[in-house]
Amino acid sequence: MGNIVVADNDLNSLSREQLIEEVIKLRDGIRKHRDSTGHELCWHHPDLWALLPEKTEPQIAVPEWPVFLKGCIRYRTSLDEQQPDAPRTAEGFKK
Structure with missing residues (x-):
């Protein structure tokens, strides 16, 4: 097992049930991030970061x-490389 970050020492005092609850909460957050799509992929995710203690x-x-747009283009290019058969959409950003 990897090194425990000082901020993770709280895990040592949690019961089995509390640990399971924490794992479920973290998995839910990871799934929400994983299942984001379209323009949601471009945003930072403070809700995901908030899962940390x-x-x-x-x-x-x-x-x-200019640097930001270059990164967006590189990110979008990587999606073409990694997910060439993913459905495409022309849907614009909605606030």
């Missing part, structure tokens, strides 16, 4: 527009 405000750095 340490409550911190993520310190994100936002790339300048």
